[in-house]
Amino acid sequence: MPIKYIHSVFVSNDSRLRAGWRLIIQILLTLLFLIPLQLLGAWIGGRNIQILTWGVAITLSVWVTGWIMDKRPIRDFGLKLDMQWWRDCAVGFFMAALVMSLVVLCQWLMGWIEFTGFGWNRSSDQHYMIILSGYLVTMAMVGFYEELWMRGYQLKNLSEGFFFANNQFAAVCVAVAISSLIFGALHLGNPHATVFGAIVIVLAGVMLALPYVLTGQLGMSVGIHFAWNFIQGGVYGFPVSGMRFRQSILQFEHTGPASWTGGSFGPEGGLLGIFGVMALLIAVLVWHRIKGSGLKISASLLSPPLSGNS
Numbered sequence: 001m002p003i004k005y006i007h008s009v010f011v012s013n014d015s016r017l018r019a020g021w022r023l024i025i026q027i028l029l030t031l032l033f034l035i036p037l038q039l040l041g042a043w044i045g046g047r048n049i050q051i052l053t054w055g056v057a058i059t060l061s062v063w064v065t066g067w068i069m070d071k072r073p074i075r076d077f078g079l080k081l082d083m084q085w086w087r088d089c090a091v092g093f094f095m096a097a098l099v100m101s102l103v104v105l106c107q108w109l110m111g112w113i114e115f116t117g118f119g120w121n122r123s124s125d126q127h128y129m130i131i132l133s134g135y136l137v138t139m140a141m142v143g144f145y146e147e148l149w150m151r152g153y154q155l156k157n158l159s160e161g162f163f164f165a166n167n168q169f170a171a172v173c174v175a176v177a178i179s180s181l182i183f184g185a186l187h188l189g190n191p192h193a194t195v196f197g198a199i200v201i202v203l204a205g206v207m208l209a210l211p212y213v214l215t216g217q218l219g220m221s222v223g224i225h226f227a228w229n230f231i232q233g234g235v236y237g238f239p240v241s242g243m244r245f246r247q248s249i250l251q252f253e254h255t256g257p258a259s260w261t262g263g264s265f266g267p268e269g270g271l272l273g274i275f276g277v278m279a280l281l282i283a284v285l286v287w288h289r290i291k292g293s294g295l296k297i298s299a300s301l302l303s304p305p306l307s308g309n310s
Contacts, residue, residue, distance in 0.1 A: 014304055019161030022069045026153060029061035048138045055145035062153045070157070071305040077152035078218030085219035088211065092223025095283045099276050100231040103267050104238070106275075112256025119237070119247040131247045135234050143226030146183075150205065151212045151221055154179045159301055172213055172297055180205030190265070191242035197262065197269035200277065201241070204228075204268065207281040214288055216300030224280060232266065239266035 012018050017025075037053035063074045075081070107113045120128040158175035184202035187193060211220035233240040237248030242265045254261060262269030267276060288295060 016071055016305075017069050019157040022065060023154060023157050023161075025069060026061050026065040029065055030057050030149075033057040033060050048134050051138050052141055055141040058145045058149045062148055066153070076300075076305070077148060077156060078212055078216065078221075079148070079152065080217055085217055088215070088217065088219030089223035089226075091287060092211065092220035092225075093227040094223075095280055095287070096224040096227035097231045099279045099283070100228060100236070100267075102279070103272050103276050104236050106272060107254075107256055107261060110256060110260075112261055113252040113254055115250065116253050117251045119249050119251060122247055122251075124247065128247065132234065132249070135245050135247070136230060139230040139234065139240075140226050142229060143222050143224075147208065147212075147218050147221045147225055150179050150183050151209055152218050154182070155209055155212060156301060163302055168297055168302060172301065176206055176209045176213065180209065187241050187268075192239070192264035192269070193242055194265060194269055197241070197265045197273075200268045200270075200273040203274065203277045207277050207284065210281065210284050211288075213297055213301060214284075214293070214295060216298035220284065220287075224284075228276075239264055241266060241268055 010018060010021060016022075034053065034057040037057050038050065041049040041053040062077060066072045066074055066077060070076075079085075104113070119132070124131060155175050158178055159172050161171075162174045163171035180202045183205035184198040184200075187201045188195075188198050208221045208225060211224075212218055229240050232238045233243070233245040233248060235249050237245065237251055238254075239262075244264075254263075258264075258270060260270045260272055261267065262273055267273040285295065
């Protein structure tokens with residue numbers, strides 16, 4: 001087999017390792033960083049610490065792989081943290097908080113939930129604000145690192161990998177589909193997971209990808225993801241993809257049909273989850289129309305590195 005052919009399997013025309021290999025290396029690096037961090041987290045104790053170790057491992061792996069293999073600084077993966085980024089994050093947070101509140105309101109009007117009290121009335125060894133603040137930080141970290149990984153790194157590299165014959169639209173569509181399928185599949189390991197819940201999360205992956213595709217930045221995606229998790233679990237006490245936070249601000253007893261409410265998996269596992277995802281998808285499209293930024297694929301999504309990793 002000619003050496004030139006072997007070289008082309010691994011290295012693209014721009015002298016970088018091909019996108020598929022970069023994706024594999026990033027995952028392997030995540031596991032490499034995760035092992036000692038998880039051991040440290042187990043020693044410290046607590047589910048929040050274990051979740052935070054994932055965030056640190058993924059962020060480090062994206063930074064290192066991006067710097068060495070992609071020849072990009074980490075800001076090229078949707079982290080240009082200027083004022084526009086933070087505004088988009090705030091708008092995304094507000095959108096998701098409103099939609100999640102509508103999901104809860106629907107359940108209230110249908111008589112599927114009953115208010116039973118407040119989180120600070122539950123007995124605990126720690127002060128309530130410490131517990132709630134810990135959950136807030138954890139959900140912020142989850143929103144950040146899952147978006148950095150699934151959208152910022154994976155979607156960008158998949159778009160590059162499938163970009164040929166100058167067909168940008170097809171490449172991005174395939175990238176969104178694959179990254180969203182992976183996003184849904186990863187949640188199948190959560191408590192009380194169902195195939196229907198995974199399908200809803202795949203749709204959520206498409207919705208979360210849309211702001212990134214349109215702007216090349218993760219601000220709105222992070223804001224939506226963060227608020228969806230925190231408002232759902234920290235404010236209303238609903239399970240978040242199967243994981244329940246017992247000290248939520250509001251406490252409810254759930255009696256509605258699981259086909260609609262998602263049952264023990266949370267709204268993502270039911271028909272109301274689809275309503276929420278579609279409402280957010282429409283809200284993102286409307287917001288970008290109002291901004292006048294158009295509904296075009298961001299040029300930065302498939303742009304080559306400008307000047308190495310500087």
